[in-house]
Amino acid sequence: MPLILVINPGSTSTKVAVFKDTVPLFTETLRHNTEELSKYKSIIDQFEFRTQAILNMLKEKGISLSEIDAIVGRGGLLKPIESGTYIVNEKMIEDLKKAERGEHASNLGGIIAYTLAKEHNIPAYIVDPVVVDELEDVARITGMPEIEKSSIFHALNQKAIARRLAADLHKKYEEVNLIIAHLGGGISVGAHKHGRVVDVNDALNGEGPFSPERAGGLPVLDLVKLCYSGKYTYQEMKKKLIGQGGIVAHLGTNDVREVYKKIEEGDKKAELVLEAMAYQTAKEIGAMAVVLKGHVDAVGITGGIAYNEDFVKRISERVKFIAPVYVYPGEDEMLALAQGAYRVLSGEEKAKMYS
Numbered sequence: 001m002p003l004i005l006v007i008n009p010g011s012t013s014t015k016v017a018v019f020k021d022t023v024p025l026f027t028e029t030l031r032h033n034t035e036e037l038s039k040y041k042s043i044i045d046q047f048e049f050r051t052q053a054i055l056n057m058l059k060e061k062g063i064s065l066s067e068i069d070a071i072v073g074r075g076g077l078l079k080p081i082e083s084g085t086y087i088v089n090e091k092m093i094e095d096l097k098k099a100e101r102g103e104h105a106s107n108l109g110g111i112i113a114y115t116l117a118k119e120h121n122i123p124a125y126i127v128d129p130v131v132v133d134e135l136e137d138v139a140r141i142t143g144m145p146e147i148e149k150s151s152i153f154h155a156l157n158q159k160a161i162a163r164r165l166a167a168d169l170h171k172k173y174e175e176v177n178l179i180i181a182h183l184g185g186g187i188s189v190g191a192h193k194h195g196r197v198v199d200v201n202d203a204l205n206g207e208g209p210f211s212p213e214r215a216g217g218l219p220v221l222d223l224v225k226l227c228y229s230g231k232y233t234y235q236e237m238k239k240k241l242i243g244q245g246g247i248v249a250h251l252g253t254n255d256v257r258e259v260y261k262k263i264e265e266g267d268k269k270a271e272l273v274l275e276a277m278a279y280q281t282a283k284e285i286g287a288m289a290v291v292l293k294g295h296v297d298a299v300g301i302t303g304g305i306a307y308n309e310d311f312v313k314r315i316s317e318r319v320k321f322i323a324p325v326y327v328y329p330g331e332d333e334m335l336a337l338a339q340g341a342y343r344v345l346s347g348e349e350k351a352k353m354y355s
């Protein structure tokens with residue numbers, strides 16, 4: 001029964017778990033406050049700090065790395081790749097360090113897993129990174145030939161929830177058509193056609209609904225004008241789109257629970273902005289129903305915001321005509337990572353090679 005160490009770096013935390021097969025022994029969330037993280041210029045620079053935090057926690061738990069059989073990390077902004085479990089190799093590390101497709105906390109998942117695994121001569125894996133790309137060709141074309149649409153989304157959680165929803169329908173994932181909406185700091189809505197995400201909004205680079213921290217799709221010429229207004233640098237504009245856009249730009253908080261407090265206190269602007277986020281998310285679900293030509297077995301809603309019944313209701317009342325709506329609050333990422341590694345360790349699946 002292999003012991004699997006799971007590492008999932010997020011923007012403000014690193015989640016760490018140890019699984020025996022696919023049974024969790026423990027999961028810990030190591031929170032990193034803004035002050036700690038602001039010391040580092042880039043995400044890659046946080047490597048030592050986050051690795052040490054993981055090692056300290058394992059020591060406290062009385063777990064030695066020599067007992068671990070494999071390490072699996074959440075994968076980052078690599079080249080577009082198909083879904084699955086990948087062995088972490090030198091080429092992947094090189095690409096994660098270069099961060100040519102962007103900086104993302106999950107870039108550290110593969111790097112930390114690889115470094116610790118190498119010291120102990122055990123394998124390191126990543127599973128369903130944010131760049132999983134199963135788009136149909138027609139979905140890639142934009143109206144500007146220089147710009148091709150990318151598939152960047154919550155692939156790990158969307159795939160895990162889609163499999164769970166298919167099981168709840170007593171079907172295999174490959175037999176059903178599902179629309180999955182992940183509502184987190186970013187929002188992604190994917191059309192899962194017989195086990196492949198054939199279309200999804202690029203949740204990082206500004207497509208689809210706005211979210212607690214991201215601006216989402218915008219009227220493009222107005223955006224171009226703002227870029228050339230002389231008021232903002234490239235880095236400042238980027239922040240307005242990713243990190244400081246969406247709910248936080250309108251209301252000064254990225255926490256949807258805080259938004260609900262404002263609404264309870266009678267804040268009408270907060271109510272309108274929240275309703276707009278639900279409206280845009282529902283509209284994206286509608287678009288994915290069209291991608292699937294109306295053949296939709298179910299809509300799944302997941303992510304942190306899905307804990308809020310009122311928000312889910314605001315979406316469901318607009319989309320329930322499409323298909324039954326199932327709700328899976330939070331995320332299944334740690335289990336999905338452990339399961340991905342276990343499928344390879346048990347011989348059920350062969351690890352894919354990144355090149």
Ligand SMILES: Nc1ncnc2c1ncn2[C@@H]1O[C@H](COP(=O)(O)OP(=O)(O)OP(=O)(O)O)[C@@H](O)[C@H]1O
Pocket residue numbers: 010154183184185186187212254255256257258303304305306307308330331
């Ligand atoms: N019980 C709750 N009710 C309403 N909103 C909640 C609740 N719990 C968390 N949230 C909201 O969920 C959002 C964060 O979701 P989640 O934890 O899935 O995001 P993340 O992991 O930081 O980012 P991402 O999912 O985009 O990778 C925040 O806006 C937070 O306020």
Ligand SMILES: CCCC(=O)O
Pocket residue numbers: 104130152153154184185186187188202203204
């Ligand atoms: C879009 C990929 C996951 C995230 O950062 O929200």
